[in-house]
Amino acid sequence: MHNEAITTRKMLSRVPPEKFDWQPHPKSMTLKQLAAHIAELPGWVATALTTNELDFERNPYTPQDVKNTGELLDFFEASLKSGKQSLAEADANILTEDWVLRNGIHIINTYNRYGVIRMAYSQIVHHRAQLGVYLRLLDIPIPGSYGPSADEK
Template sequence: MITPQEFLIELEMEAATTRKMLEKIPDDKFGWKPHKKSMDIKTLSTHLADLAGWPDLILRTEQLDFENMGDYEYPDLNNRAEVLAYFEKQLAVSKAALAKASVADLVPNWTLRSGETIYDVSPKGKVVRMAFSQTVHHRAQLGVFLRLLDIPIPGSYGPSADEMEMEAKAATAG
């Protein structure tokens, strides 16, 4: 089983990539979406920033019920600076939670539901992994949104086409 400390390393690695992507969002495009069925950039980037706090949420609760959110509040973020500040806040609480967690803390089941409708019941460790996967998924969506807006995107696990093009131009100019 993966340890909380290994999750912490992965969280920090993914956070660096997510941060680079969030930094590219133009404030004047928060209402933009590529398709009527898509989220707008505000909703997508807020969700992406919120996901940074999910390891903490998972470790300190037994469930998330979309019909009874309790003290969970989804923020109203309206520009890149607010999204980045919220992302950093969420990241900090998850880093602290993972730093003090034990392997035993990852074993109990955690439930994702909406009232009586149960979407998933899994060990907390598996749900933390799912939250990381959701981060990668939504970060990729944001990359597509930015690409469609002709905004150069950063690489995730190596250089992006935009970064390689910039490097090639710099090499030929010098």
């Protein structure tokens, strides 16, 4: 978690607020939506460990509204802290318990809690790669993830 957080923090720090509304395609998220989603994902760990389900009908998704890069990074740090704390306090025996993603009576998927945590980390890496493409298209230097980037050589 530590190394991934460092990489995510570096990527999010490059997001310029003056480009928050930019999107590479009408079907794509805006830069702000994508960055805020990445920032919230560590908090999914807490959700997986402290709830039995997420029901979009009862809890409609409301993305975090960040105004600048500082707020984006603060949101990420709060989400990361929540995820780390929940993980540190969790009883390992609950990791195999079912956790449900639903929209009212429609069950989207059933995972075990470990699967939700794994999915959250996979989503971070996936969306961070998307963010790298967004930054490249905006001609913003990309920090290295698992070694130096082409901009750092």
